[in-house]
Amino acid sequence: MIKNKISDSQKAAQKRYDQKTKMVSIKYNLSEMEEYKQLKSYLEKTDQSMNGFVKGLIRDYFETGEGKNFETSIENKLHNKNKYKIFENIDIDDLQTFSEYFSRMFTLRLLSKYEILLENLVNNSRENYEIKLLIFMDELEKRAKQGEFDELDGIEKWHIVGDELEQLFE
Numbered sequence: 001m002i003k004n005k006i007s008d009s010q011k012a013a014q015k016r017y018d019q020k021t022k023m024v025s026i027k028y029n030l031s032e033m034e035e036y037k038q039l040k041s042y043l044e045k046t047d048q049s050m051n052g053f054v055k056g057l058i059r060d061y062f063e064t065g066e067g068k069n070f071e072t073s074i075e076n077k078l079h080n081k082n083k084y085k086i087f088e089n090i091d092i093d094d095l096q097t098f099s100e101y102f103s104r105m106f107t108l109r110l111l112s113k114y115e116i117l118l119e120n121l122v123n124n125s126r127e128n129y130e131i132k133l134l135i136f137m138d139e140l141e142k143r144a145k146q147g148e149f150d151e152l153d154g155i156e157k158w159h160i161v162g163d164e165l166e167q168l169f170e
Contacts (some may be wrong), residue, residue, distance in 0.1 A: 026054070034110075042112050129169065136168055 028036040099107045149157050
């Protein structure tokens with residue numbers, strides 16, 4: 001009997017709380033699915049919730065206004081240097097100038113798309129290099145079995161193998 005009273009109390013408290021809160025939702029239609037996928041990918045990469053991200057955008061928009069919003073968001077990503085996020089050759093001035101001609105959202109979408117393309121390129125290149133590395137290691141094993149490295153100490157082996165590895169990736 002006490003359980004029902006607690007449960008009813010909890011339900012009533014939740015109902016009162018829900019009446020004090022407001023909910024906003026975003027609906028993506030079929031023609032906007034690419035944008036939705038891009039957003040989900042960005043949120044996963046940055047470890048943000050959809051709710052927190054949207055609230056942050058809205059809060060920045062109203063607190064700082066359209067022009068300041070972009071500047072503040074970028075400054076948060078600078079990590080005490082004048083570079084934007086993970087990009088070594090893109091600085092805040094480049095982005096601010098660009099965003100004057102295009103919207104803040106357009107600029108962020110462009111950078112997000114670039115990150116995805118860059119990540120794919122790196123992953124594809126990495127796969128090719130890893131295949132090269134595996135072949136190289138296989139060949140080293142064969143050479144070791146034939147006794148090529150038997151007379152060498154660890155440092156000598158390392159210098160030979162390290163030099164060959166560098167040549168492989170030049």
